[in-house]
Amino acid sequence: MQFQNITFEDGISDSRIEHVIQDKKGFVWIATRLGIDRYNGQNIKSYKFLQEKQAGTNTMLQTQKGNILVATTRGLFIFDAKKDLFELLKSEDSVLNTHLNSNIHTIIQLKNGKLLCGNANGTVFSLSFEENDGNVKHQMLNFSNGSNSNHPSSIFQDTKGTIWMGTSQGDLFVFNEKEFLNTTFSKYNHNTYINDITADSNGKLWIGTKGNGLFNFDVNTNEVKQYKKQLNNNDNISESINNNFVICLYADKNDNIWIGTDGGGLNLYKNKKNKFYYFQSDSNNKFSISDNAILHISPGEDNIIWTATVHGGLSYFKNNISLYNIPPSKLGIRNKDKQGSRILESKNGDLWLTAGRNGLRRYNRRTGKVTVFISDPNNKSGLSGNNILSLYEDNQNRIWIGTLYGGLNILEPKTGTFLKAENWSGLKAVFAIEKDGNGNIWVGSNSGVTVYNNNLKIINTYTVGSNIGLSSNVITCMFKDVKDDMWVGTAKGLNVFKQGKFKSYLPKKEDSTSLSGSRILSIAEDDDLSILVGTYGYGLNRYFRNSDNFKRIGQEKGLKATFIRGLFLDDEKNIWCSTNLGLSKITPAGMVQNFNSYDGIEPFNNNKAELGHNGYIYMAGNFGITYFKAEDLANNYSKDHNVFFTNISLINKNGIKEAPFKNYLENYKLILPPDNVMFTLRFTTSNYWDPKNISYKYKLEGLHETWQNIGNNKTLSFSNLNPGDYSLKIKAFNREGLESTHIATLNIYASPSFWEKTWVKISLLLSFIAIIFGFVKWRVSTIKKQKQNLNILINQKTKLVEAQNRKIYQNNIDLLNAEKANQQLKQKQLENELNFKTNELTNRTLREIHKNNLLDKIKDDISKVAKQNKDSKSLKSIVTLIDNTLNLDKDWDDFYNLFQQVxxxxxxxxxxxxxxxxxxxxxxxxxxxxxxxxxxxxxxxxxxxxxxxxxxxxxxxxxxxxxxxxxxxxxxxxxxxxxx
Missing domain, CATH: 1.10.10.10 (Winged helix-like DNA-binding domain superfamily/Winged helix DNA-binding domain)
Incomplete structure (x- = not known):
């Protein structure tokens, strides 16, 4: 198991923890000799009892209503959440006060709500009180053989409601509704102090004593079985406890009994196996329990178990006991090499595992016998090479062993002799061994693939230079599918061997349907016959035969690992991936579950998990062999983590101050002062085991409408909120992405400044309205007076203006008349000019007509003379000249020019x-x-x-x-x- 510890470095006030409980909200209350510490996952607050009381804590209890009670050497204290302190419980009854102020050793709350207390004076009394008003009532219970020397040391109520009480003198009493009666158990215990009592699901009582071991008492048959430390009990598993001082007990829901001892560490009794397992402090192992003296065991949320120790503070662990371990000491493994071990379960049930760089181990689970094989240069017939990289069992039950530098070894288990295969020493870095469909053995090394028959003879070799398509000679893994196709992973791509040739697959840049990485670490086949391919640094791929392409799988569902060193399918068709982060299981529906060191699963370094017979999964390394049933390993992380606030810092103009924050109070409301500039809230979750894998979302109602994702950040800051009411809500998501049903809520009120207060605003508004009203009234009166004065002035000005207008009007009339006369004169001049031009044009035209008529008459006369005169050439020329004169256009040009003017x-x-x-x-x-x-x-x-x-x-x-x-x-x- 993996333990985590809370020590002085985390702020606890004392390394000796008397008692521990985790309350309903998730806070962890830690009882020390100095007082009570409250741990919230981030910081610790200490509560000291009154100095004059000097009270030492004995035990703690959270009541059904959530109140924290502390039984001390000086009385019974109750936590007052409003005052944020522990107060002594008091009563008006003086007799009861005497008992309340006594040394109370044990206290429990019965199913009916009453408290049952036993003190050092030998008194047993019940309490009932209204937890809200503190009104305490009590009843004294008869205790046979009661005396100061025989006081109640432990009280327990079983599932049937029966009340059992152990005493300081080893007696076991039972309450019969009237009084406590002694039982037959007392004669077995020999007056040894009873530290604790619990019961299993069968109703049998388990009783821890101070030096006399552990008892199992059958209340129906009165049979008693005692478990005491056995001689030479040095293994981590036995038939009995490893220490006789049993201080505390706890029975979990799986019927396992957890036993805290004084010096023997934590013991576990598994009822189903009737075996005891031991978990002790180891200074070389940071995941071991912090101390071997355990004072109290208490269950917490999320399947956590808390253990209070004497010297080591507080240790806690996940109650995950589905994992089984064979320690390295039993396997002859002494080194702390981080290189993981390869493991193989042979057909006869033996486990074969590599011991890092220290040879080979054979473990017989029936007898526990370990056989060690180590390379010896002087023994030529023994193992050759201690750094073993691969293991395989063939049909003849021979173990094939591939080494880094020692070549190929083949062990005959019956005789214990090593066989020499052909060219066995020439093979280096043998990472892969697989059988093909014909029963031949394929051996993959850094020089390609070598194929052996059953007689250990080489029948084929495949290398890059053989022209058959192999992409690289460095073979990293091999797998035979249901079609007897051989898949070969190399340092440079994936290959499949069909019909005597290899077909290669390599990554293609910017092609999401190609292989994601070139170095192949693992190959398997899914139930749908698709091929699963694990890569070095580039995650998991699925190859589809029909489309001949690849798809990355698991990433969108939470497969964060990038190194997939091993792959196999269990009987439920789940895919198991051995990765650099641990184990990941991918269900047939595609959901991913991740398991890491917090679950007892170490990261895989050059090794991988293997599926053995009967559904067991095996892992090996410097932690030995860990194995479990595939169906038993499930995430036991609750999704209902309580989220709670741990701290609030307010920032104003004067600096930073812590808010008086009491987050354990119901309906707490944060009041932000008016001068607040910014405030910061810190919060956490009740998942103390794996908090870094918890993510958060928040919503500030009044500011946001949707949820805001903030990852693993546990701090929020807000600045300059407008005055008003807000509600901050935060919810958590576990590492599988499951949302918590619990939502933490903090109501916030941002106080307005003086000027932002409602009554101030109303007063200012009313004052403003009054001022406006007075101003308007004064203004109206002023305007009225101004209007009267203005009317007088207007009348005066009007008369003056009218006189001026009349004068201007008359001047304008005179001016217009002068302008009109001027225009008429110009018009007359134009008309005269036009008439002159028209007359001139007409006269000129008439003169032209007269000229033409005269010329025409002259032409006629000359024509007549020409007819009479035979020699008339000169006359005819004169006639022609006259015609030309009549046809000249010059006159017409002059006519046009003159006409254009007119x-x-x-x-x-x-x-x-x-x-x-x-x-x-x-x-x-x-x-x-x-x-x-x-x-x-x-x-x-x-x-x-x-x-x-x-x-x-x-x-x-x-x-x-x-x-x-x-x-x-x-x-x-x-x-x-x-x-x-």
Whole structure:
């Protein structure tokens, strides 16, 4: 078993512990000669009794309602949680007070709630009191043969309600509802002090005495069996106790009797095996019990057992007795080498194990005989090589032994002789030996695979250079599956041998479906025929045959180990992994259970656990051989750990101070002062065994809506909380991820500052409203007076403004009239100018018409003369010259320029309306717009009037002038639209 200890270094006030109990909330109360220590997993608080009392503690008790009672040499004390101290229990009855102030040796609480006390004066009395108001009542019980020299030393009530009492003179009394009567046991004990009494599930009493050993008393048959120390009883297992001074007893729920002795350490009696086991202090083993003198044994939470010692403080351990151990002393193992041992259970039941670097051991479990095999250079027929790496039993019951430097050894158990296989000495670092489907033995070393037949002859060798696909010559493990395929793990990948060749699997970067690591440590086959592969530093893989890929398994369920040194399946199809952290079990549903040194399972270093016959799992190392039934090893960690607060520190502007925190009080409420800047809370759990594997979540209601994960951190800090009520809740998770049903709750009230208090806020609000109301009222009055004055001023200003406005208005009228006259003058000037231009244009056009008419008449006269004159060439040239003169456009250019001055936008608007009209059309439109007659137009164009009529008609179509619309109306509309 693994023990943990609480000593001076942890803060206890005395190394001698008289009594220990763990209360319902999880606190551990430790009774010493100096007073009581209360341990919460983080720190210890000491309570001293009144100095004048100088009381030494005898025993402690937690009542059904949770009160802590301490029986001392100077009376009975009770813990007052509100005052945070122990007070002497008192009564108004003077006789009872005498007994309450006496040396009370023993106290128990009966099933009916009454307390039964026995003191050094030989008095037995019962107490009943309301624990809330302290009203104490009592009843004296008759005690036959009672005297000062024969006082009650131990009182016990069994499961049937029967009350038993042991005395200082070795008598055993039973209470018959009226008085205590002596039993037949007294004649067996020979007046030896009875230290303690307990009972097993069969109703038999176990009685520990001061020097006369241990007794088993059958109350039905009055048969008594005595267990006393046997001569030369030096082993860790025997038929009796190892010390006759039995100080304390405890019967657990599995019917095991735990026995505290004065010098013999802790003894364990297993009823089912009828054997005693001993656990003693060992200065070389930090996990041993701290002292061999034990004063009290007490059960705690989470299957922990507490032991109070004389010199070693407090020791405690997990009550996990499903593990069995054969110590190294029985196996001839003396060294403390950390290299683990390989172990093999042969078909005849013998256990073969390597002794680190010290050879081989054969242990016969039936006889306990150990055979030692050690390499001797002078013995050529003996074991060759002491550093053994692998063991295997073949069909002929021969033991194959692979060594680091000594080659391959084969032992014939019947004769004890070693056989020499072919090239046995050439094989180094033989880590793996396995049988194939044909019965041949595969031996894996650092030079590849060597295959032997039953005659120890080599029939095959497989190496990297043989062109069959082996990925490495360094063979680390081998396994034959149900299909007779041979799986070979190497220092560089996994190989499977099929049809005469190896197929290799290696890790691929950024491919999660490939092998996780290249160095393979272990191989097994799951129930679904998938292949399990353990790696060196990269966890566990599962190979799927159908998809030909890998998947990492167990990590998401809690398999934290990365070195998987061994793999096998038990009868329930659970996968067992030997890892660098201990043993891990993966159930068929995928749940992971981890077992480590706190469970008695050491980490595996170059060794692994093996599944033997009848469901036993074996492990070996410098601790000897440990074995257990696969179905018996289960996590006995309760998930219902109590979480409780241990300390609160308040930080204000002046520094840090501890809060007056009494976390064992019901409905305790933390009041934060107004000047609080930050506060820190520390908490822990009642799991004293493995606290580092407990994680926590918290939620501060009023601030958080969801749970916050903080891992194993046991400290929380909050700063600058707004005034108001909060509720801090904390819950724990064990190492398997199971959530505790218990939630620790601390109510917190953040006090407001003076200015944040409600009545101050209301007063300030009312004052503010009053001020506002007064201000408004004053303001309204002021505004009213100002309004009256303003009205007077406005009337005055209005009259002045009106006079000024009239003057300004008249000035504006005069100015406008002058502007209007000026505009009219300009308009008249423009009209005169336009009329002048129009007249000039018309006159110029008329002159052009007159010129053209004159030229036309001259042309006609010359034409007539030319007809009469035969020699008329010169006349005809004159006529041609006149025609050219009539067709010149220069006059038209002058016309256009002048027209543009008179009508600057006419032609532009005309082209915008009808972009396809010709220059001749534009000229015609200009003449029509100037009101020229058809005759004048005909003269200007040199055409007849009828042709002008036709031209006007065509122009109307081009301009899309409606039939009832004149050219004048069209031109006016054109000018209006353009202006718009």
């Amino acid at each position: 009508q600057p936008s006419f032609i532009k608007n005309l082209l915008k309306e009808s972009p396809k009209i010709t220059d001749r059309d534009i000229k015609l439109c200009a003449l029509i717009h100037l009101n020229f007659s058809s005759q004048h137009i005909a003269t200007l164009f040199g055409i007849s009037e009828s042709s002008v009529k036709v031209a006007r008609h065509r122009l109307r179509k081009k301009l899309k002038i409606e039939e009832n619309q004149t050219f004048k109306e069209f031109f006016e509309r054109l000018t209006t639209h353009a202006a718009t």
